[in-house]
Amino acid sequence: MTILQGSCHCGATKFEVQEAPESVTCCTCSYCSKRGSLWAYYTPDQFRLTTPVEDVATYQWNSRLIKHHFCATCGCSTYCESPDFRSGAPDFEHPRLSVNARLFDDFDLDAVPLETIDGKNLW
Ligand SMILES: [Zn+2]
Structure with missing residues:
Protein backbone atom coordinates (compact mmCIF):
# COMPACT_ATOMS: atom_id res chain seq x y z
CA MET A 1 0.00 0.00 0.00
CA THR A 2 1.33 3.40 -0.96
CA ILE A 3 1.68 5.84 1.85
CA LEU A 4 1.75 9.51 1.02
CA GLN A 5 3.16 11.95 3.53
CA GLY A 6 2.32 15.57 4.09
CA SER A 7 3.60 18.36 6.28
CA CYS A 8 2.93 21.99 7.07
CA HIS A 9 5.51 24.66 6.27
CA CYS A 10 7.34 24.52 9.62
CA GLY A 11 7.02 20.75 10.09
CA ALA A 12 5.15 20.90 13.42
CA THR A 13 2.27 19.06 11.75
CA LYS A 14 3.01 15.94 9.75
CA PHE A 15 0.64 13.25 8.59
CA GLU A 16 0.33 10.31 6.28
CA VAL A 17 -2.50 8.87 4.21
CA GLN A 18 -2.94 5.40 2.79
CA GLU A 19 -3.17 6.38 -0.85
CA ALA A 20 -2.66 9.26 -3.25
CA PRO A 21 -5.86 11.11 -4.20
CA GLU A 22 -7.37 10.43 -7.62
CA SER A 23 -8.64 14.01 -7.72
CA VAL A 24 -8.54 17.09 -5.55
CA THR A 25 -11.40 19.41 -4.70
CA CYS A 26 -11.57 23.17 -4.73
CA CYS A 27 -14.49 24.46 -2.63
CA THR A 28 -15.97 27.91 -3.22
CA CYS A 29 -17.39 28.42 0.30
CA SER A 30 -16.48 31.53 2.26
CA TYR A 31 -13.82 29.75 4.28
CA CYS A 32 -12.16 27.66 1.56
CA SER A 33 -12.04 30.49 -0.96
CA LYS A 34 -10.05 32.58 1.51
CA ARG A 35 -7.91 29.67 2.67
CA GLY A 36 -7.00 28.37 -0.76
CA SER A 37 -6.77 24.73 0.28
CA LEU A 38 -7.31 21.88 -2.17
CA TRP A 39 -9.01 18.93 -0.51
CA ALA A 40 -8.39 15.20 -0.73
CA TYR A 41 -10.89 13.04 1.16
CA TYR A 42 -10.24 10.04 3.38
CA THR A 43 -11.89 7.91 6.01
CA PRO A 44 -10.40 8.32 9.50
CA HIS A 68 -10.83 23.09 10.41
CA HIS A 69 -7.38 22.25 11.71
CA PHE A 70 -4.28 24.30 11.09
CA CYS A 71 -0.73 24.38 12.34
CA ALA A 72 -0.52 26.38 15.57
CA THR A 73 2.99 27.53 14.62
CA CYS A 74 3.02 28.38 10.90
CA GLY A 75 -0.73 28.62 10.24
CA CYS A 76 -0.92 26.25 7.28
CA SER A 77 -4.36 24.75 6.74
CA THR A 78 -3.74 21.05 7.40
CA TYR A 79 -6.88 18.90 7.60
CA CYS A 80 -10.54 18.96 8.58
CA GLU A 81 -12.75 16.54 10.46
CA SER A 82 -16.40 16.47 9.52
CA PRO A 83 -19.39 14.20 9.08
CA ASP A 84 -19.87 12.93 5.53
CA PHE A 85 -21.95 15.55 3.69
CA ARG A 86 -22.19 13.76 0.35
CA SER A 87 -25.85 12.81 0.82
CA GLY A 88 -26.71 16.47 1.46
CA ALA A 89 -27.21 16.07 5.20
CA PRO A 90 -24.47 15.49 7.76
CA ASP A 91 -23.91 11.75 8.25
CA PHE A 92 -22.38 11.45 11.73
CA GLU A 93 -22.02 7.68 11.36
CA HIS A 94 -19.42 8.24 8.65
CA PRO A 95 -16.82 10.82 9.67
CA ARG A 96 -14.61 12.12 6.92
CA LEU A 97 -11.13 13.56 6.83
CA SER A 98 -10.40 16.33 4.36
CA VAL A 99 -6.67 16.73 3.89
CA ASN A 100 -5.12 19.81 2.32
CA ALA A 101 -3.53 18.23 -0.76
CA ARG A 102 -1.19 21.21 -1.11
CA LEU A 103 0.74 19.87 1.88
CA PHE A 104 1.57 16.48 0.37
CA ASP A 105 5.29 16.01 -0.06
CA ASP A 106 6.41 14.78 -3.48
CA PHE A 107 2.97 14.82 -5.04
CA ASP A 108 2.20 16.43 -8.40
CA LEU A 109 -1.10 18.30 -7.97
CA ASP A 110 -1.23 19.00 -11.71
CA ALA A 111 -1.32 15.27 -12.42
CA VAL A 112 -4.81 14.79 -10.98
CA PRO A 113 -8.14 16.36 -11.99
CA LEU A 114 -9.35 19.39 -10.08
CA GLU A 115 -13.03 19.27 -9.12
CA THR A 116 -14.85 22.37 -7.95
CA ILE A 117 -17.75 22.15 -5.53
CA ASP A 118 -20.10 25.08 -5.14
CA GLY A 119 -19.76 25.48 -1.38
CA LYS A 120 -20.64 29.16 -1.68
CA ASN A 121 -24.24 28.17 -2.49
CA LEU A 122 -24.40 24.75 -0.85
CA TRP A 123 -23.58 25.84 2.71
ZN1 LIG B 1 3.59 24.51 10.83
Whole structure:
Protein backbone atom coordinates (compact mmCIF):
# COMPACT_ATOMS: atom_id res chain seq x y z
CA MET A 1 0.00 0.00 0.00
CA THR A 2 1.33 3.40 -0.96
CA ILE A 3 1.68 5.84 1.85
CA LEU A 4 1.75 9.51 1.02
CA GLN A 5 3.16 11.95 3.53
CA GLY A 6 2.32 15.57 4.09
CA SER A 7 3.60 18.36 6.28
CA CYS A 8 2.93 21.99 7.07
CA HIS A 9 5.51 24.66 6.27
CA CYS A 10 7.34 24.52 9.62
CA GLY A 11 7.02 20.75 10.09
CA ALA A 12 5.15 20.90 13.42
CA THR A 13 2.27 19.06 11.75
CA LYS A 14 3.01 15.94 9.75
CA PHE A 15 0.64 13.25 8.59
CA GLU A 16 0.33 10.31 6.28
CA VAL A 17 -2.50 8.87 4.21
CA GLN A 18 -2.94 5.40 2.79
CA GLU A 19 -3.17 6.38 -0.85
CA ALA A 20 -2.66 9.26 -3.25
CA PRO A 21 -5.86 11.11 -4.20
CA GLU A 22 -7.37 10.43 -7.62
CA SER A 23 -8.64 14.01 -7.72
CA VAL A 24 -8.54 17.09 -5.55
CA THR A 25 -11.40 19.41 -4.70
CA CYS A 26 -11.57 23.17 -4.73
CA CYS A 27 -14.49 24.46 -2.63
CA THR A 28 -15.97 27.91 -3.22
CA CYS A 29 -17.39 28.42 0.30
CA SER A 30 -16.48 31.53 2.26
CA TYR A 31 -13.82 29.75 4.28
CA CYS A 32 -12.16 27.66 1.56
CA SER A 33 -12.04 30.49 -0.96
CA LYS A 34 -10.05 32.58 1.51
CA ARG A 35 -7.91 29.67 2.67
CA GLY A 36 -7.00 28.37 -0.76
CA SER A 37 -6.77 24.73 0.28
CA LEU A 38 -7.31 21.88 -2.17
CA TRP A 39 -9.01 18.93 -0.51
CA ALA A 40 -8.39 15.20 -0.73
CA TYR A 41 -10.89 13.04 1.16
CA TYR A 42 -10.24 10.04 3.38
CA THR A 43 -11.89 7.91 6.01
CA PRO A 44 -10.40 8.32 9.50
CA ASP A 45 -8.61 4.96 9.28
CA GLN A 46 -6.79 6.09 6.12
CA PHE A 47 -5.26 9.10 7.87
CA ARG A 48 -2.65 9.26 10.60
CA LEU A 49 -1.28 12.34 12.33
CA THR A 50 2.40 11.62 13.04
CA THR A 51 3.17 14.71 15.14
CA PRO A 52 1.66 15.67 18.53
CA VAL A 53 -1.99 16.70 18.38
CA GLU A 54 -1.09 19.54 20.81
CA ASP A 55 0.52 21.35 17.85
CA VAL A 56 -2.78 21.38 15.97
CA ALA A 57 -5.05 24.42 16.27
CA THR A 58 -8.71 24.33 15.31
CA TYR A 59 -11.18 26.80 13.82
CA GLN A 60 -14.94 26.26 13.72
CA TRP A 61 -17.62 28.54 12.30
CA ASN A 62 -21.29 28.69 11.42
CA SER A 63 -22.84 25.28 12.26
CA ARG A 64 -19.53 24.21 13.91
CA LEU A 65 -19.92 20.76 12.34
CA ILE A 66 -16.50 20.91 10.74
CA LYS A 67 -13.22 21.15 12.61
CA HIS A 68 -10.83 23.09 10.41
CA HIS A 69 -7.38 22.25 11.71
CA PHE A 70 -4.28 24.30 11.09
CA CYS A 71 -0.73 24.38 12.34
CA ALA A 72 -0.52 26.38 15.57
CA THR A 73 2.99 27.53 14.62
CA CYS A 74 3.02 28.38 10.90
CA GLY A 75 -0.73 28.62 10.24
CA CYS A 76 -0.92 26.25 7.28
CA SER A 77 -4.36 24.75 6.74
CA THR A 78 -3.74 21.05 7.40
CA TYR A 79 -6.88 18.90 7.60
CA CYS A 80 -10.54 18.96 8.58
CA GLU A 81 -12.75 16.54 10.46
CA SER A 82 -16.40 16.47 9.52
CA PRO A 83 -19.39 14.20 9.08
CA ASP A 84 -19.87 12.93 5.53
CA PHE A 85 -21.95 15.55 3.69
CA ARG A 86 -22.19 13.76 0.35
CA SER A 87 -25.85 12.81 0.82
CA GLY A 88 -26.71 16.47 1.46
CA ALA A 89 -27.21 16.07 5.20
CA PRO A 90 -24.47 15.49 7.76
CA ASP A 91 -23.91 11.75 8.25
CA PHE A 92 -22.38 11.45 11.73
CA GLU A 93 -22.02 7.68 11.36
CA HIS A 94 -19.42 8.24 8.65
CA PRO A 95 -16.82 10.82 9.67
CA ARG A 96 -14.61 12.12 6.92
CA LEU A 97 -11.13 13.56 6.83
CA SER A 98 -10.40 16.33 4.36
CA VAL A 99 -6.67 16.73 3.89
CA ASN A 100 -5.12 19.81 2.32
CA ALA A 101 -3.53 18.23 -0.76
CA ARG A 102 -1.19 21.21 -1.11
CA LEU A 103 0.74 19.87 1.88
CA PHE A 104 1.57 16.48 0.37
CA ASP A 105 5.29 16.01 -0.06
CA ASP A 106 6.41 14.78 -3.48
CA PHE A 107 2.97 14.82 -5.04
CA ASP A 108 2.20 16.43 -8.40
CA LEU A 109 -1.10 18.30 -7.97
CA ASP A 110 -1.23 19.00 -11.71
CA ALA A 111 -1.32 15.27 -12.42
CA VAL A 112 -4.81 14.79 -10.98
CA PRO A 113 -8.14 16.36 -11.99
CA LEU A 114 -9.35 19.39 -10.08
CA GLU A 115 -13.03 19.27 -9.12
CA THR A 116 -14.85 22.37 -7.95
CA ILE A 117 -17.75 22.15 -5.53
CA ASP A 118 -20.10 25.08 -5.14
CA GLY A 119 -19.76 25.48 -1.38
CA LYS A 120 -20.64 29.16 -1.68
CA ASN A 121 -24.24 28.17 -2.49
CA LEU A 122 -24.40 24.75 -0.85
CA TRP A 123 -23.58 25.84 2.71
ZN1 LIG B 1 3.59 24.51 10.83
